[in-house]
Every structure is written in C-alpha cells, then in structure tokens.
Amino acid sequence: MAGNPQRRTALVDAGVEVLAREGARGLTFRAVDAEAGVPVGTASNYFTSRDDLLRQIDARLHSRLAPDPEVIAELLDRPKDRALVAAFMHDLLARATRDHTGYLALLEMRLEATRRPELHASYTKSVRGDLEEAIEFHRAAGLPGGDETVTVLYLAVLGLLVEHLTLPGVLDGVLPGVSVPEALVDRIVTVIVPEGRVPPSG
Known part of the structure; x- marks a missing residue:
C-alpha cells in the first residue's frame, strides 16, 4: 500500500464527499480518484478494499x-x-x-x-x-x-x-x-x- 499520508488524507476526504453526495453505492475507487483529481488507480494503491476505505473514512470523520x-x-x-x-x-x-x-x-x-x-x-x-x-x-x-x-x-x-x-x-x-x-x-x-x-x- 502507498504511504504518502497527505495523499491518503486527500483521498479519504474525497471519499467523504462521494459518500455524502452519492451514498455508499456510489463510493468506488474510480469515483474517489475522480473527486480527488488523481489518476485512475490511485485509490486502489492506498486502500486494500472498499471496507478498508470505509473504516478510514470513519476515523477521518471523527477527526474532522x-x-x-x-x-x-x-x-x-x-x-x-x-x-x-x-x-x-x-x-x-x-x-x-x-x-x-x-x-x-x-x-x-x-x-x-x-x-x-x-x-x-x-x-x-x-x-x-x-x-x-x-x-x-x-x-x-x-x-x-x-x-x-x-x-x-x-x-x-x-x-x-x-x-x-x-x-x-x-x-x-x-x-x-x-x-x-x-x-x-x-x-x-x-x-x-x-x-x-x-x-x-x-
């Protein structure tokens, strides 16, 4: 998994935007990449699965x-x-x-x-x-x-x-x-x- 913490945070925040706007069914790695303005495939380098992304969104929201x-x-x-x-x-x-x-x-x-x-x-x-x-x-x-x-x-x-x-x-x-x-x-x-x-x- 990629280890750039700033990029990871930006991707998680992008996931928050997608989740709030599109609901859980719209929360895909491709949608997160598009929201974050990064190349397709970036999110899959940072999260092992959709469940992993959701867990990290949970942690990020508690911080925000x-x-x-x-x-x-x-x-x-x-x-x-x-x-x-x-x-x-x-x-x-x-x-x-x-x-x-x-x-x-x-x-x-x-x-x-x-x-x-x-x-x-x-x-x-x-x-x-x-x-x-x-x-x-x-x-x-x-x-x-x-x-x-x-x-x-x-x-x-x-x-x-x-x-x-x-x-x-x-x-x-x-x-x-x-x-x-x-x-x-x-x-x-x-x-x-x-x-x-x-x-x-x-």
Whole structure:
C-alpha cells in the first residue's frame, strides 16, 4: 500500500464527499480518484478494499468533527451547570453544521453498516466508544445529571441533527416561537438535564 499520508488524507476526504453526495453505492475507487483529481488507480494503491476505505473514512470523520480543545478548555472555565451543558450541545450543533458534508457521510455510514456485517461491528464499536467517552467527560467535568442523562441527551440531539441536516422543513413551525435548531437545543437540555449537579448514576 502507498504511504504518502497527505495523499491518503486527500483521498479519504474525497471519499467523504462521494459518500455524502452519492451514498455508499456510489463510493468506488474510480469515483474517489475522480473527486480527488488523481489518476485512475490511485485509490486502489492506498486502500486494500472498499471496507478498508470505509473504516478510514470513519476515523477521518471523527477527526474532522471533533471539538476544538481550546473551545472545550474555555467552556470548562464556566460554572458546571445546565447552561454549560447547553453550550456544549451548541458547539456540537455548530460543528456538525459547519461540516455538513461530513455529518451526512456519517449518516451514510450508519446505513451502510446495516448491510455489511464487518462494517457493522467496527462502526458499532466506534459509535459506542463516542458515547462512552461523552459519559466519562460528563462525569469528569462534574456536569449535572448522570449516565442516563447523557445517554438520553445523546439520543435527543442526534435526532435533532438528523432532521436539521437532512429535512429541516420537518421542524419549521412545529413549536411556535422556537427557532430551529438553536432554541430547540436549549429546550432539549432544559427538559433532560437537571438544574443542579446530580451524582452520576453509573
């Protein structure tokens, strides 16, 4: 396999674009080569198979959508209350919105994982790792609520992101006077997260 890391990253990013635009069925080495503007056959020198490419796209998306450490550090200087949880959720929303293509590719990965057992196993492990990391972060930061709070919040915000980034019109006007999606984030946090700090449940 070829070892130029910059070229590999460029090919993976091209794969993200193809996956988000064409879906998993359109994700071929030839399509990745065309998106990256490289000679036909280049991608096959960097990835052993389509599953290998999908695994590397998964890893790349986690890097692209990861929070900025400086932003996290600044937020952690604030009081550890419900408002801080909302601030973290707004940061998540902003990152997903900025990298709209990346988030759509993540959704395509979920769908493809239902069809490919090997990808299903690795992607389940990846997403479960993200959830466990979020739970541990919540505990370590001393934020209000326990493990169940984080899990329910994760599911609610995931649903909001799916609607906002795929069918935003579904939410328009459902809650009069509530902006989509920013004010909905605050509403979700208010409903799910307790006001004071609560000992973790797990």
